[in-house]
Amino acid sequence: MKASGDRVIARDRVIGVAACSDHDVMVEHTIELCHPERAGAHATASRRTPALSVSKEAASGSSYETLKDFLPRPTSAIRTLLAALREIFDESAYDRFLLRTHASRSRASYREFTRERDAAMLKKPRCC
Amino acid sequence: MKIGKVLIWLAVAALGALALATIAFHRREPINAMWLVVAALCSYALGYRFYSKFVAANVLALDAMRATPAERLENGRDFVRTNKWVVFGHHFAAIAGPGPLVGPVLAAQFGYLPGTLWILVGAVFAGCVQDFVILLFSVRRDGKSLGQMARDEIGKTAGTVAFISVLSILVILLAVVALIIVNALKDSPWGAFTIGMTIPIALLMGVYLRYLRPGRVLEASVLGFLLVVAAIFGGQWISQSTHAGAFTFAGTTLAILIIVYGFAASALPVWLLLAPRDYLSTFVKLGTVAILALGIVLVRPTLQMPALTRFIDGSGPVFAGNLFPFAFITIACGAISGFHSLISSGTTPKMIARETQTRMVGYGAMMAESFVGIMAMIAACTLQPGTYLAVNSGAGMVGGNATAAVATISNWGFPITADQMALLAHHVGEKTLFFRTGGAPAFALGMAKIFSDSLGGTAVMAIWYHFAIMFEALFILTVLDAGTRVARFMLQDALGHVWKPLGRTSWYPSIVATSAVTVAAWGYFLWQGIRDPLGGINSLWPLFGICNQLLAAVALCVATTIIVKMGRSRYIWVTLVPLCWLVAVTFAAAWHKVFDPNPLIGTLAHARQLAAGPAMEGLQRRIFNDQLDAAVCGLLVVLVSVIVIESGTQWISVITGRRKPATQEAPFVATQYAEEAL
Numbered sequence: 001m002k003a004s005g006d007r008v009i010a011r012d013r014v015i016g017v018a019a020c021s022d023h024d025v026m027v028e029h030t031i032e033l034c035h036p037e038r039a040g041a042h043a044t045a046s047r048r049t050p051a052l053s054v055s056k057e058a059a060s061g062s063s064y065e066t067l068k069d070f071l072p073r074p075t076s077a078i079r080t081l082l083a084a085l086r087e088i089f090d091e092s093a094y095d096r097f098l099l100r101t102h103a104s105r106s107r108a109s110y111r112e113f114t115r116e117r118d119a120a121m122l123k124k125p126r127c128c
Numbered sequence: 129m130k131i132g133k134v135l136i137w138l139a140v141a142a143l144g145a146l147a148l149a150t151i152a153f154h155r156r157e158p159i160n161a162m163w164l165v166v167a168a169l170c171s172y173a174l175g176y177r178f179y180s181k182f183v184a185a186n187v188l189a190l191d192a193m194r195a196t197p198a199e200r201l202e203n204g205r206d207f208v209r210t211n212k213w214v215v216f217g218h219h220f221a222a223i224a225g226p227g228p229l230v231g232p233v234l235a236a237q238f239g240y241l242p243g244t245l246w247i248l249v250g251a252v253f254a255g256c257v258q259d260f261v262i263l264l265f266s267v268r269r270d271g272k273s274l275g276q277m278a279r280d281e282i283g284k285t286a287g288t289v290a291f292i293s294v295l296s297i298l299v300i301l302l303a304v305v306a307l308i309i310v311n312a313l314k315d316s317p318w319g320a321f322t323i324g325m326t327i328p329i330a331l332l333m334g335v336y337l338r339y340l341r342p343g344r345v346l347e348a349s350v351l352g353f354l355l356v357v358a359a360i361f362g363g364q365w366i367s368q369s370t371h372a373g374a375f376t377f378a379g380t381t382l383a384i385l386i387i388v389y390g391f392a393a394s395a396l397p398v399w400l401l402l403a404p405r406d407y408l409s410t411f412v413k414l415g416t417v418a419i420l421a422l423g424i425v426l427v428r429p430t431l432q433m434p435a436l437t438r439f440i441d442g443s444g445p446v447f448a449g450n451l452f453p454f455a456f457i458t459i460a461c462g463a464i465s466g467f468h469s470l471i472s473s474g475t476t477p478k479m480i481a482r483e484t485q486t487r488m489v490g491y492g493a494m495m496a497e498s499f500v501g502i503m504a505m506i507a508a509c510t511l512q513p514g515t516y517l518a519v520n521s522g523a524g525m526v527g528g529n530a531t532a533a534v535a536t537i538s539n540w541g542f543p544i545t546a547d548q549m550a551l552l553a554h555h556v557g558e559k560t561l562f563f564r565t566g567g568a569p570a571f572a573l574g575m576a577k578i579f580s581d582s583l584g585g586t587a588v589m590a591i592w593y594h595f596a597i598m599f600e601a602l603f604i605l606t607v608l609d610a611g612t613r614v615a616r617f618m619l620q621d622a623l624g625h626v627w628k629p630l631g632r633t634s635w636y637p638s639i640v641a642t643s644a645v646t647v648a649a650w651g652y653f654l655w656q657g658i659r660d661p662l663g664g665i666n667s668l669w670p671l672f673g674i675c676n677q678l679l680a681a682v683a684l685c686v687a688t689t690i691i692v693k694m695g696r697s698r699y700i701w702v703t704l705v706p707l708c709w710l711v712a713v714t715f716a717a718a719w720h721k722v723f724d725p726n727p728l729i730g731t732l733a734h735a736r737q738l739a740a741g742p743a744m745e746g747l748q749r750r751i752f753n754d755q756l757d758a759a760v761c762g763l764l765v766v767l768v769s770v771i772v773i774e775s776g777t778q779w780i781s782v783i784t785g786r787r788k789p790a791t792q793e794a795p796f797v798a799t800q801y802a803e804e805a806l
Contacts, residue, residue: 084217087210088414089345089407100204110342118398119633120206120475121406121613127225127467 093117137177144170151244151435158430161506164244165424168502172495175252180491183257187691187699188264190483195799197270198479207271210479212488219476220493221410223259223468224417226305226603227461227676228501230567233574234669235458236508236516237446239436242455243505250456250463251498254706258680260490261687261703262469266477267486268793274473274683280792281689282775289767290682291618294470296764297675298615299646301467303653304672305604305611306390307664308566310382310654312601317375318367318557318594320382323601324375325359326408327389333404349411352404356412356602360594367557379658386608387651394612394643402609409606416599420503420575427582433509433516438540445521445537446565447666448728453717457673462501464706466679468494482799507574508567514544515552515561519570522663523563525728530562557590565663568604572596615646656753659746667731667757670721674761677714678768681707685775692779693789700779711772718765722758731758 086092094105094113103109129137147167150159184190201207210218235243266272272280275294279287313319333352341347366375377385393401442450447458461467472490480486508516517526517537526533530546537544553561556576561569576592584592617633619642624631630638657664684707691700724730727737735754738747781787 080211080213081217083211084214085346087214088218088221088410089349090403091343091345092214093205093208094343094345096204096208105343107339107342110338113343114338114399114403116205117403121398121403121610127223127227127461127465127471127607 090117137174140170140173144174148248151241155435158432161424161429161431161510164240164431164502164506167244168248168499171248171252172499175256176491176495179252180256180260180487183260183491183702184484184487187696187702188261190264190487192482192484193799193802194268194483195797196267196480196483197477197794198481199799199801200794200797201270201478206475207478209481212481212485215476215479215481215485215489216493217414218479219471219489220496221414222471222475223461223465223493224413224497224500225461225607226308226568226600227465227467228497229504229571229600229603230308230669231459231673232462232501232505233508233567233571234446234520234665235455236433236505237437237439237444237520238451238455239434239440240431240505240509241435242440242451243459244502246456246459247462247498247501247505250459251494251501254680254709255462255464255468255498256491256494257702257706258464258683258687259468259472259494260487261691262683263472263477263480263490264483264486265687265690265793266473267480267483270794271478272473274469274686277473277690277792278682278686278771281686281693282771282778286682286685286771286774289771291622292767293466293675293679293682293764295615295618296760297467297672297679298611298618299649300653300668300672300675300760302390302608302611302615302650303657304665304668305607306383306386306650306654307657307668308568309601309604309608310379310386310658311564311566311663311665312568312572312597313377313382314379314564315376315560316367316558316597317372318363318590319597319601320363320375320377321366322356322359322363322594322598323605325362326356326405326598326602326605327401329355329359330401330405330408333408334400337404338399345407348404349407352408353411353415356408356598357595360591360598363594364557364590383651383654383658387647387654389605390608390612390651391643391647393609394616394647395639398613402613405602405609406606409602412599412602416596417500417503420507420578421499423575423578423582424503424506427578429506429510429578429581431506431509432512434513437513442726442729445517445525447669448726449670449717449720453713453720454670454673456713457670457677457717459501460673460676460680462498462504464677464680464710466676466681466683468497469679469683481801504571507571507578510574510577511570512542512544514538514542515549515573516570517542518544518549519561519564519573520567521563522565522661522666524661524663525666530560533562555586555589556593558593563663565665567665568597568600572600612643612646612650615649616642619646656756659750662728666728670717671757671761674714674717674721675764677710677717678764681710681714681768682771684710685771689775689778690791692782693791695789697779697783707772711768714768715765718761721761731755731761 083092094110097103097113097116098105098109101109101112103112144167147163147170150163151167196209198207198209202209232243232247262274265277269277269280275287275290278290309323313323329352332355333348336348336351337343337345366372396402439445440451442448447454476489480489514537517540518533521533521537523533526536530549534544534546534549549561552573553559556573561573564570572593575596576589579592580586580589616639620631620633620638623642629635630642632638653668657668660667684703688700688703688707691697691703720729722730722732725733727734731754735751738751738754778787782789
């Protein structure tokens with residue numbers, strides 16, 4: 001019951017006023033049965049997102065995770081690659097630190113940033 | 129599914145089946161490496177499209193509407209919503225290390241077939257699944273670590289056992305990777321100079337980032353890379369000059385240098401050495417993996433190694449032991465690696481923007497890692513089998529000198545001459561290539577062969593060889609740096625419960641003491657490996673493989689328990705089947721390592737053989753080392769048995785209805801980004 005119920009939620013969720021049909025009532029009912037703590041949340045999400053539906057693929061994420069998302073757009077791919085490199089090399093983390101602390105790029109701010117990051121590096125293994 | 133898509137997927141399946149059939153049944157003539165590439169790509173495509181989707185939809189019920197910890201706890205520091213491709217790159221960079229390069233190279237002694245099949249099947253049905261489910265479960269638990277999840281979901285004992293397992297695997301892992309680097313650099317002034325230079329280069333990068341151009345990491349990494357390339361050419365000059373002697377080290381000297389380095393790296397500020405080396409290593413790693421893939425596709429090398437060799441009977445000179453279970457513990461990272469579960473429950477879950485992305489990041493990044501394993505297998509198998517065995521066998525396995533080694537290897541049906549080996553050593557700028565156990569030199573040779581075939585010929589083979597050695601050594605030193613620090617941190621954390629100041633990561637006496645203990649622990653095993661006449665890898669790599677796979681068993685126990693508690697018992701097989709396989713493999717391997725009557729395999733039999741043999745220097749120490757290996761192996765098996773039994777009890781209680789299923793996942797909160805999620 002619980003397993004199938006959750007799958008219904010994940011695979012066939014329908015959210016939104018326009019799409020609020022018997023099916024939506026069924027989904028809401030399933031949520032209440034399987035995850036009472038989520039009942040309100042579903043309604044909240046519904047209010048925030050009108051008239052949208054999630055396909056079967058949404059549960060597995062395949063609608064969003066394919067290469068075709070960006071391969072036809074080389075500039076987008078390069079931008080994503082650069083963003084990945086900036087994340088891997090902590091440049092983005094430093095930018096976020098500057099934003100968060102309202103500081104500017106300087107030796108002092110970088111020193112502060114590395115002090116904060118060192119604690120994380122201490123726990124960060126590199127795989128064999 | 130539309131008919132067009134069905135036809136495309138049928139074509140992919142047919143092509144994959146054809147490639148796999150060619151790999152499996154082609155015997156008489158060498159086959160082209162592209163068959164392995166095609167088989168791998170088709171297997172990954174099918175696995176991702178169908179199996180991971182099945183797991184995502186039916187077992188895990190990924191919910192795009194559920195807010196992830198990166199959204200709920202966003203703090204701009206650890207918890208940050210990040211683009212899925214960026215997280216993918218970040219995760220891949222963290223899980224990819226020397227393991228998928230070394231394991232397949234060692235397992236190539238059985239031929240290319242067993243290792244390749246295990247890499248593909250293991251990755252699609254076990255490794256990728258493990259990484260995926262652990263990542264998702266950590267996301268649903270606010271980014272908790274594997275140890276915390278084991279404690280919460282299975283019990284306190286499981287949490288403690290997970291902690292001990294992780295610490296043990298770190299110690300063994302560090303010893304093994306240090307041994308690999310020692311074996312690659314001993315008597316090699318070129319290699320030693322190049323790798324030695326990476327230390328001042330990393331320090332320079334640290335200073336550059338801190339004082340000259342704060343935060344310009346990519347820029348500093350490019351500069352560091354250029355300096356490393358210059359160091360490779362510098363190493364060539366050194367090796368041909370009168371200074372060569374100053375950089376020619378014996379294995380024991382290198383071991384001491386690496387132990388001292390490990391201690392310094394653990395005690396020095398992170399920004400000065402660890403962080404810049406990590407950046408440099410990642411930069412070289414990503415670039416080289418991409419170039420290697422390109423090289424294989426362009427050159428399309430022929431595999432010289434047969435599909436199966438005579439060594440499947442356990443008489444292999446690279447490491448002793450039968451195909452089952454030893455092939456499956458030798459290749460860990462390319463197929464399934466417990467270590468990945470630490471990364472999947474580390475920084476990555478705190479960056480995931482939506483639950484649905486865990487499939488691409490967890491399952492997908494492991495597929496990419498597995499493909500690195502396939503490339504390593506190709507690199508090793510492009511070598512002539514005689515060359516491969518001469519490089520990878522310990523002196524004690526094939527005779528104490530070059531003449532005896534070529535005679536032994538040729539008698540096995542893999543003809544090789546001392547002149548051929550001397551010419552090859554000359555081509556790569558080394559004095560000798562005999563007895564360079566550990567996998568790294570053989571991989572470097574294969575990589576140099578592939579690269580030199582596509583670019584520059586034998587004239588630049590030496591450069592490519594040392595580039596590959598440098599690349600692997602950089603990987604390994606990074607693992608050594610980071611691993612020593614993580615182990616030190618864990619030790620401090622544990623000791624902090626005994627005496628609070630010991631747990632303070634900013635208190636220098638504690639840092640120095642715990643660093644020393646950590647380095648002494650892996651240094652002991654390293655020393656043991658260096659002094660082992662059979663090459664060290666023969667005893668330590670299987671031990672490492674057992675540790676790593678046992679950690680994977682712990683991760684799969686946690687995953688299975690959560691699946692049962694989620695009320696999805698009918699899908700228990702998704703993690704239970706890989707778990708059973710791993711338990712069978714690791715327990716069998718551990719049994720052989722401890723009790724096998726063959727002294728080349730069983731440590732206790734080896735100790736008995738030593739005790740019965742003639743007196744020699746350090747005899748008691750060697751006997752003790754064998755007994756210690758047996759004790760470590762036995763202890764880990766007992767600890768993991770405790771987790772398996774405790775988990776099994778939970779599953780039975782829940783399935784039979786004696787216990788109410790209740791997982792410890794964070795309460796559902798709807799995402800604020802519903803439009804984006806849809």
